[in-house]
Amino acid sequence: MTIRTSIAAGTTTAIATLIANYQCGHCISTTELINDAHLLIHHDDHCPVLTGTLSATPDVLRATGGQS
Numbered sequence: 001m002t003i004r005t006s007i008a009a010g011t012t013t014a015i016a017t018l019i020a021n022y023q024c025g026h027c028i029s030t031t032e033l034i035n036d037a038h039l040l041i042h043h044d045d046h047c048p049v050l051t052g053t054l055s056a057t058p059d060v061l062r063a064t065g066g067q068s
């Protein structure tokens, strides 16, 4: 299985919340902290979020409780 990634950027607080709570709604994603402001999200190869078919925004909002 090929893992692909997307990057989320935001405030330190938002990133800390995301890395603790983010779960892609369309694949089994994992998160990796790059630095205080950037988070790497690893998606499965077939994930529709990666291909742009679906937005990751709902997952991000769910992870942060609506604070992005």
Ligand SMILES: [Zn+2]
Pocket (backbone or CB within 6 Å): 024, 025, 026, 027, 028, 029, 042, 043, 044, 047, 048, 049, 050
């Ligand atoms: Zn995904």
